[in-house]
Amino acid sequence: MLKQLKELRREALSELNQVNELRELNSWRVHHLGKKSKLTQILRSLATLPLEERKKVGAQANEIKRALESGLVEKKKFLEEIHLATSLEREGLDVTLPGRPVPIGRLHPIPQVLEEICDVFKNMGFQVFEGPDVEWDYYNFEALNIPQWHPARDMFATLWVDPEMDKESRLLRTHTSPMQIRLMEKKRPPIRAIMPGRVYRYEATDVTHESMLYQVEGLAIDKDITLADLKGTLFEFSRCLFGEERKVRFRCDYFPFVEPGVEVAIECSACHGTGCRLCGYSGWIEILGAGMTHPDVLKRGDIDPEIYSGFAFGMGVERIAMLRYGIDDIRLFYRNDLRFLKQF
Ligand code: PHE
Numbered sequence: 001m002l003k004q005l006k007e008l009r010r011e012a013l014s015e016l017n018q019v020n021e022l023r024e025l026n027s028w029r030v031h032h033l034g035k036k037s038k039l040t041q042i043l044r045s046l047a048t049l050p051l052e053e054r055k056k057v058g059a060q061a062n063e064i065k066r067a068l069e070s071g072l073v074e075k076k077k078f079l080e081e082i083h084l085a086t087s088l089e090r091e092g093l094d095v096t097l098p099g100r101p102v103p104i105g106r107l108h109p110i111p112q113v114l115e116e117i118c119d120v121f122k123n124m125g126f127q128v129f130e131g132p133d134v135e136w137d138y139y140n141f142e143a144l145n146i147p148q149w150h151p152a153r154d155m156f157a158t159l160w161v162d163p164e165m166d167k168e169s170r171l172l173r174t175h176t177s178p179m180q181i182r183l184m185e186k187k188r189p190p191i192r193a194i195m196p197g198r199v200y201r202y203e204a205t206d207v208t209h210e211s212m213l214y215q216v217e218g219l220a221i222d223k224d225i226t227l228a229d230l231k232g233t234l235f236e237f238s239r240c241l242f243g244e245e246r247k248v249r250f251r252c253d254y255f256p257f258v259e260p261g262v263e264v265a266i267e268c269s270a271c272h273g274t275g276c277r278l279c280g281y282s283g284w285i286e287i288l289g290a291g292m293t294h295p296d297v298l299k300r301g302d303i304d305p306e307i308y309s310g311f312a313f314g315m316g317v318e319r320i321a322m323l324r325y326g327i328d329d330i331r332l333f334y335r336n337d338l339r340f341l342k343q344f
Contacts, residue, residue, distance in 0.1 A: 001042070001049075001057050008038055009064045016071050022079050025072070033068055109344040110214055110333055113321040114196055117216050120240040121194045124233065126218065129195045131179045134161055137169045139178035143300045144257035152256045157202040159211075172200035176217035177257060180293070180312055183219060184301020189308050190222040196317075207277065207329045214317035219293070221303060221310030227260070227292055230311035234264050234290060241320065242266060247273070249284055258291025258312060269323045278328040285323055288315035 012032045019025050031037060039061060046058050107115075118128055146152050148167070156174035179195035187193075195217040203209050220229070231250060238248045246267055253263035265286045268279035275281035290313035295305035303310075318330050325344070327333075332340050 001053070002060055005042065005057070005060050005064060009067065012039075012064075012068055013071060016068075016075055019075060020079070022076070022083065025075055025079060029072055033065070033072070039065060039068070106341075106344065108333075108341065109321050109325065110317055112344060113324060114214060114216070114317050116241065117237075117315070117317065117320065118194060118196060120237050121216075121218065123240075124192075124236065126192045126194045126220075129179065129183060129193050130197055131176075131182050131195060133173060133198055133200070134170055135173035135178050137165075137167050137171060139181050140171055140173050140175070142167060143181040143297070144177055145294055145296055146256050150256065159200050159202045173197075174201055175199050175314055176215040177312070177314055179217050180219050180257070180297065181301055184221070184298070184303055189303060189310075190220075191310070192220045192222075194218050205331055207331070208280075208319070210318065210330050210334065212334070213330075216315050216317060218290075218313040218315075219310065220312075221293065221298070221308055223308060225292075225309045225311055227262075227311070230262070230290055230292065230313070233311075234288070234313060238264070238266065242323065253289060253291075255289055255291055257294050257297050259294045261289065261291035264288045264290065264313075266323055269326045270328050276328075278322070285319060287319050287323065288313050290314070 012028075015032070016028060019028050032039060034040065042057070043061050043065070046054050046061070049057060122128065140156075140158075141147070141150075141153065158174050159172040161170040161172065162168075176195050176197050176199060179197070183191065183193055183195070197215065197217075198212055199215050200212050201209070203211055205211060218233075220233070234250070235248060238246065248267075249265040251263055251265075253261045255261040263286055265284040267273045268276060268283050268285050270276050270278040271283065273283035275283050279285050290311065293310035293312050298305045298308060298310065318333055321327065321333070322330060
């Protein structure tokens with residue numbers, strides 16, 4: 001029996017030597033140390049042996065069991081280390097590899113400037129309202145003192161939605177001024193509002209003209225509003241956006257829905273007033289039209305011009321963005337050239 005045990009030990013250990021995978025190791029364990037293994041059977045049969053033999057065989061069998069068990073533990077550790085090392089090597093990350101850049105989006109320069117403009121007026125107590133791009137002739141023209149026969153219609157090359165071109169026709173609004181009427185119909189004075197939005201013109205494009213652009217309309221109606229309030233508001237606006245130093249020109253202009261009408265221009269950013277292609281060699285760029293709300297316009301909004309007065313202004317956002325950033329061609333904004341857009 002002792003000889004059989006010795007043989008068993010040699011066989012088991014040499015088989016263990018051959019094992020080089022964790023799965024094989026498990027079958028080795030079942031085969032040599034499991035319930036049905038020879039060793040277990042021998043250990044179980046010890047009771048049937050005579051005392052002397054039982055002692056010897058028992059000691060020997062237990063010693064073999066311990067040897068096999070410790071061989072198993074060691075082999076397991078060894079195989080696990082190899083397994084870990086190879087999988088680390090296979091799945092390894094090279095932490096020194098530069099990452100793939102994630103392109104970060106940003107606001108287009110026009111909405112950026114639009115937001116800035118709105119913030120300036122919000123800080124002065126103006127509320128923001130929006131209205132439709134497709135507008136009735138009534139709001140875009142009639143209610144603003146521009147009846148069908150009026151030559152001022154020529155100021156606004158119009159894109160018509162309805163082909164008739166009469167009072168009941170729809171069009172793409174040519175300015176944000178129709179919002180003045182819409183707001184007066186809804187709100188009672190005191191009113192302090194700005195109305196940003198897109199406007200459309202049937203026009204050939206060039207460095208300062210686009211067929212779609214953004215405007216911000218302003219309207220303030222209250223008792224005792226004067227031209228000085230308008231001038232103060234617009235000068236403050238210009239200071240906030242262009243700084244103290246930038247020259248501002250404030251002079252008369254004509255719009256049928258204001259009386260008197262004014263126009264504000266800013267010193268050209270490209271040539272600093274000496275004259276260039278951008279400013280048409282005048283040194284100035286017009287950024288807005290404004291004036292005191294015409295009494296007939298107030299009446300159309302059901303506001304009594306004997307009690308209330310108001311001012312209105314409308315500015316072109318692209319023009320302001322051009323002055324802000326020194327851009328000399330309005331068409332760049334809508335060409336979607338990333339080299340241009342990435343600069344903002
Ligand atoms: N709506 C005018 C334009 O587009 C600007 C303007 C607005 C003028 C309000 C006076 C008052 O040219």
